[in-house]
Amino acid sequence: MNWYLEVLKKYAEFNGRASRQEYWFFMLFNILISAFLATIDFFGGSFNVETGVGLLSGLYSVAVLIPGIAVTVRRLHDTDRSGWWLLIPLIPVIGGIVLFIFMVQDSTSGDNQYGSSPK
Template sequence: MNWYLEVLRKYAEFDGRACRQEYWFFWLFNILISAFLATIDFFTGTFNFATGVGLLSGLYSLGVLIPGVAVTIRRLHDTDRSGWWVLIPLIPIIGGIVLFVFMVMDSTPGDNEYGPNPKQTGILEV
């Protein structure tokens, strides 16, 4: 849960690096919270089947949109890539696969142009 909260604390911080744990734990908790809110929307009648979005889950998705993009860009920085690679999923099928591969790759050892390696500096502790 600390990884999720750390991403929210860095709400719109696009500089620096994010290790794999920070990225994947953020998305794990994001999916769990979204599923929980969608369930609440379904049982309270605020889920719209035509759009596939409910009131609470829609508001939550808007709230974590910027932190999600920011942590993805920081994760790309950790693999020594520009944040502009976040747009690669705009290429159908192949783009999403390429971004996924970048997200599962290990950090670039040592410092790179985006900052020190978060695994080696102890910026985030497990």
């Protein structure tokens, strides 16, 4: 839970580096919270079938959009890549796979152009 809160504290910080642990724990808690809120929306009656989003899960998604982008950019920086690589999923099928591979790769050792190693 600490990693999740650390990402939220760095709400719109796109500079620096984020470790694999920081990124993946944020994503894990993000998925768990989203699933919980979607369940509440479904049983509470605020789930819209046409859009596939409920009130609480929609508000949560908007609230964590910027921190999610920021931690992904910092994670790309940790692998010594520009944050612009975040746009690669715009390429159908292959783009998402490439971004996933970048996210699971180990950090570059030592300092790089984006800062010192978060390890």
